[in-house]
Amino acid sequence: MYGAHAGTQKLVFRLIRIRKHDDCGYNLYFRGLNNDDMSKRIEIAAILQNAPLNETITVMGWVRAFRNNRFIALNDGSTFHTLQVVVDPDQLSEDTLKQIHFHSCVKATGKLVESQGAGQAFEVIATEVEVLGDSSPEEGYPLQPKAQSLEFLRENAHFRMRTNAFSSVFRIRHGIAYAIHKYFNDRGYYYLHTPIITGSDAEGAGEMFHVSTFEPNQAPTLPDGSIDWKQDFFEKATNLTVSGQLQAEIGALALGKVYTFGPTFRAENSNTTRHLAEFWMIEPEVAFYDIYDNMDLAEDFCKYLINYVLEHYPDDVAFLDKRIQDMEKNMPMEQRRPMGLLDTLRFVVDNDFVRITYTEAVDILRNSKHYKKGKFEFPVEWGKDLQAEHERYLVEKEFKKPVIVRNYPKDIKAFYMRQNDDEKTVAAMDVLFPGIGEVIGGSQREERLSHLKKRMQEMHIPEEELWWYLDLRRFGGAPHAGFGLGFERTVQFITGMSNIRDVIAFPRTPGNAEF
RNA sequence: GCCUCAGUAGCUCAGUCGGUUAGAGCGCCGGACUGUUAAUCCGUAGGUCGUAGGUUCGAAUCCUACCUGGGGCGCCA
Numbered sequence: 100m101y102g103a104h105a106g107t108q109k110l111v112f113r114l115i116r117i118r119k120h121d122d123c124g125y126n127l128y129f130r131g132l133n134n135d136d137m138s139k140r141i142e143i144a145a146i147l148q149n150a151p152l153n154e155t156i157t158v159m160g161w162v163r164a165f166r167n168n169r170f171i172a173l174n175d176g177s178t179f180h181t182l183q184v185v186v187d188p189d190q191l192s193e194d195t196l197k198q199i200h201f202h203s204c205v206k207a208t209g210k211l212v213e214s215q216g217a218g219q220a221f222e223v224i225a226t227e228v229e230v231l232g233d234s235s236p237e238e239g240y241p242l243q244p245k246a247q248s249l250e251f252l253r254e255n256a257h258f259r260m261r262t263n264a265f266s267s268v269f270r271i272r273h274g275i276a277y278a279i280h281k282y283f284n285d286r287g288y289y290y291l292h293t294p295i296i297t298g299s300d301a302e303g304a305g306e307m308f309h310v311s312t313f314e315p316n317q318a319p320t321l322p323d324g325s326i327d328w329k330q331d332f333f334e335k336a337t338n339l340t341v342s343g344q345l346q347a348e349i350g351a352l353a354l355g356k357v358y359t360f361g362p363t364f365r366a367e368n369s370n371t372t373r374h375l376a377e378f379w380m381i382e383p384e385v386a387f388y389d390i391y392d393n394m395d396l397a398e399d400f401c402k403y404l405i406n407y408v409l410e411h412y413p414d415d416v417a418f419l420d421k422r423i424q425d426m427e428k429n430m431p432m433e434q435r436r437p438m439g440l441l442d443t444l445r446f447v448v449d450n451d452f453v454r455i456t457y458t459e460a461v462d463i464l465r466n467s468k469h470y471k472k473g474k475f476e477f478p479v480e481w482g483k484d485l486q487a488e489h490e491r492y493l494v495e496k497e498f499k500k501p502v503i504v505r506n507y508p509k510d511i512k513a514f515y516m517r518q519n520d521d522e523k524t525v526a527a528m529d530v531l532f533p534g535i536g537e538v539i540g541g542s543q544r545e546e547r548l549s550h551l552k553k554r555m556q557e558m559h560i561p562e563e564e565l566w567w568y569l570d571l572r573r574f575g576g577a578p579h580a581g582f583g584l585g586f587e588r589t590v591q592f593i594t595g596m597s598n599i600r601d602v603i604a605f606p607r608t609p610g611n612a613e614f
Numbered sequence: 615g616c617c618u619c620a621g622u623a624g625c626u627c628a629g630u631c632g633g634u635u636a637g638a639g640c641g642c643c644g645g646a647c648u649g650u651u652a653a654u655c656c657g658u659a660g661g662u663c664g665u666a667g668g669u670u671c672g673a674a675u676c677c678u679a680c681c682u683g684g685g686g687c688g689c690c691a
Contacts, residue, residue, distance in 0.1 A: 166650040188648080201641090201652095218651045236624075236642055243625060243641050244652045250683065251625070305689065342691095367689055368615055380691060476687085487687075540691065585691030598684090 140206075144177035150211060150221050157208040158182055158223060159231065161261055164244055165199050170216075173205060179267060179414040183214060183222040195230055201244045202261055204232035249601055256605060256614045264422055267415035268594045268602055271408055275590055276360075278407035279381055282400060283358045288383065291350040291357040293343030298335050299564050306366040307338035308376075339364035344581060345515070345568055347384035348544060351579050352571055358383040360586075368609050372598045373535050373588060377607040384581035390517075390526040390543040393580040394454060394503050397530050397539050400584070401501070402448045408593050409444060416441055416593075423595050436534075437499070440595040443533070452501040455493075457485075457524065460504050463497060464489055484511045487536055494531045502531045514558045515568075516542040517578075518550055528582070532592050541582020548572040 140157050160175030160182070168188040172181040184207045188196060199205065209225035216222070234240045241251075242258050252259040259265045280290065296310050311318070312332045319327045328336045343359040350357035359382045366376065383396065409416060420440040427435040438446060455463070464470055464479040469492055477486040485493075485504070494502050505528040506519060516525035530539035545551045551572055555562055562569060590602040600606040605614045 164650090164652060166653045167648050168650095169648065170650050170653085172651075183651085185649080214649095216649055216651075239624085241624070245625075245640060246652085247625065248684095254683090363691080365690075369689060370615085371687080371689095372685080374690070378691070535691095537691065583691060588691060 142177040143173070143175050143180065143182045146182060146211065146221065147178060147180055152211055152213070152221070155208065155210050155226075156223065157206065158184065159204070159206045162199055162201060162203045162205055162234075163263075165201070168196065171199060171205065171207070173207070174261075174266075176266060176270075179263070179270070179418060181219075183216070183219050184209070184225050184228075185222050186225045186228050191228060195228055198230040198233040198235070199228075200234045200236060200240070202234040202240065202242060202258070203230055204234070205229070206231050249598065253600055253606075260604070263418060265601070267412075267418050268590070268596060269604065271412050271415050271419075271594050272590045272602060274408050274412050275404055275593060276586070278404050279358075279360060279586075281407075282403050283356075283383065286356070288356040288358050289350065289354045291343075291347055291354075291359050293340065293346040293359045293361065295340055295362065296333075296337050297340045298333065298337050299345070305341055307341055308364050308366045310337045310339060341365055342380070342382070342583065344382050344384065344583060345565070347382050347581060348568070348571060348579065351384035351386045351581065352575060352577055355387075356383070356385050370609060372600075373591070375587060375599055375603060375606055375608060378599075378603070379586035381584040381586055382581060384579065386577045386579045388543070388580040389578060390505060390528060390580060393541055393543060393582060394452075394505065394528055397503065397528070397541065397582055397584075398452045398501075401452075401530070401538070401589075404589060405444050405448050405593060409441075409448070416444070419595050436595075437495075443595075444593065447501060447532075450500050452503050452530070453498045454503045454505065456506045457504055457508065458506070460485060460489075460493060464492065467492065467497070469496070482508050482510065490529075490531045490536050491533075494533050494536075499533075501533070504529050504531065509554075512542070514554045514560050515544050515551070517545045518554070526580075530582075532588075534597075535588050535591055537585075538588045538592065539582050539584050541580065543578065543580040546572060546576050546578050548576070 140159050141151075143158060143160060146156065146158070158173060158175065160173040162171055163174045163181050164170075164172040166172075169186060171184040171186060173184050174181045184205070186199075186207070206227075206229045207223060207225040208227040209223045211221055211223055214220060214222040236243075240258075241255050242261065247262075249264075252262060252265065260269055283290065310333075313319075313326075319330045321327045326336075328334070331337075340363060342363060343361060347357055347359050359380070361379065362377055363380045364377050365374075367374070369376075383400075385392070385396070388396070423436070423440055436443070458481065461479060461481050464475070464485075469475065470479060475486075475488055475492075477483075477488065479485075479489060484507075490502075490504075493504075494500070505526065506524040507527045507529075508523060509516070509518060509525045512525050512527045516527045518525055525545075526543035528539075528541050529537050530541075532538045545554065548569065551569065552562065554560075555565075587599050587602050590596075591599055594602060596602050600608065
């Protein structure tokens with residue numbers, strides 16, 4: 100055990116790798132590396148970027164294809180691309196040859212040369228090949244070198260990241276996460292960690308998961324039969340957070356510009372391609388911002404993230420684009436996407452988002468041919484919330500680009516949203532994207548104490564639980580605004596994956612917490 | 615939670631107005647070949663047709679219930 104551990108440490112320290120933080124690509128220093136060091140492992144991304152031609156190198160990775168008993172396509176995750184390792188079957192032991200299966204882990208040492216074949220620029224002529232981990236189909240390895248269904252791969256989530264599609268998705272997911280921090284950091288925002296466990300159940304964003312140390316059915320009770328939370332760990336009822344927004348407002352009213360980026364939990368029994376029980380959310384909150392500043396921020400932020408991925412992960416985007424097109428070849432025309440993935444992303448960053456009010460949205464919908472022909476299932480009526488079919492019509496049929504709808508009726512929105520002068524609407528905004536619907540929900544917050552208290556009373560929000568939230572209006576209050584961006588929905592849009600369960604490594608949904 | 619579609623070999627699917635021994639491609643296994651690009655070629659094996667019950671002379675096929683999965687809707691991000 101000790102020996103193995105020491106060996107690992109040695110390997111780690113010998114790897115001289117510098118990852119520039121304003122750049123997702125690799126920059127390798129071959130500083131001080133002699134031929135002996137070259138025999139230590141080099142990542143494939145580095146080799147392709149700065150090919151040490153005619154040097155003897157060592158690569159380690161997983162077999163993506165083994166052709167002709169001679170050609171191994173090796174991938175180590177550092178890049179979308181594989182490196183071709185050429186082996187001489189006569190020089191390999193029978194045992195080694197037999198273990199070079201799809202997704203076996205292989206270490207190969209040899210000279211890097213220009214490839215004699217047509218499909219790649221470089222290849223390694225291997226003089227040593229070692230199978231670090233066999234992956235025998237006979238022993239039950241389920242993945243095969245062909246297109247496999249996303250449903251099947253979802254059930255094999257511990258292996259699916261080894262596929263082209265999922266490795267691309269998760270590299271891009273990382274890139275977006277990094278770009279989020281970069282975007283805010285570059286603009287003077289502070290990253291605020293809001294609590295995962297919350298004592299408030301007034302956040303009003305759906306059913307919550309309870310957090311308790313009580314054993315089920317053994318919780319102490321009060322004389323009236325209700326549970327005595329005073330005896331629980333936190334001496335009160337607690338839940339997993341559904342939003343960091345209320346706490347983010349505390350930050351905004353001290354640090355000016357803050358954002359949260361963390362996990363969020365909803366115990367809703369939602370079974371759709373765009374809901375998770377555990378998902379990640381980004382919530383900027385900005386002092387002195389109104390609803391219009393908020394919309395500007397949302398649009399700029401979305402475009403930045405897309406641009407970042409286009410710039411830094413072009414190979415992964417191109418692969419996902421092609422994958423979708425291949426899949427859609429067998430589908431009837433009307434079920435295909437109107438544009439390819441890459442074109443869609445470019446279209447979004449090259450065009451202004453449409454901005455309309457809720458009232459205008461209702462007018463557009465009611466005047467549409469679609470409405471007049473009775474094609475909407477749900478009624479379009481001022482005061483009723485827009486249904487998914489309505490949002491889709493606006494985004495996909497009417498405008499064909501992202502749409503920001505603002506100023507919703509107050510009765511269908513949360514208590515903390517700022518009331519407009521018409522006394523009927525609040526300064527709420529939803530950003531709607533083609534395909535996945537609502538990606539952002541936000542608002543200017545109600546900073547006027549009397550308005551907020553009145554609204555809380557009307558909506559039966561207990562003031563005593565949110566005393567600190569009201570204090571923010573009593574002492575040093577300021578106009579402010581913010582929004583919540585669904586991280587997985589953003590990854591969905593940028594990768595073109597149609598099911599949200601395929602853009603998070605280990606999805607939590609009703610009835611499923613495997614892995 | 616509601617609606618809907620599906621479950622046949624390891625994977626992807628065909629077969630379904632009820633009728634001999636349930637098929638294909640890929641994968642596996644055996645062999646051939648060796649500058650390939652999910653390599654190719656030849657051959658073998660592999661299935662109590664999701665589970666339980668029912669109808670029938672006869673059920674993968676029809677009916678009922680349940681389980682699992684996909685999609686749509688609601689809730690939202």
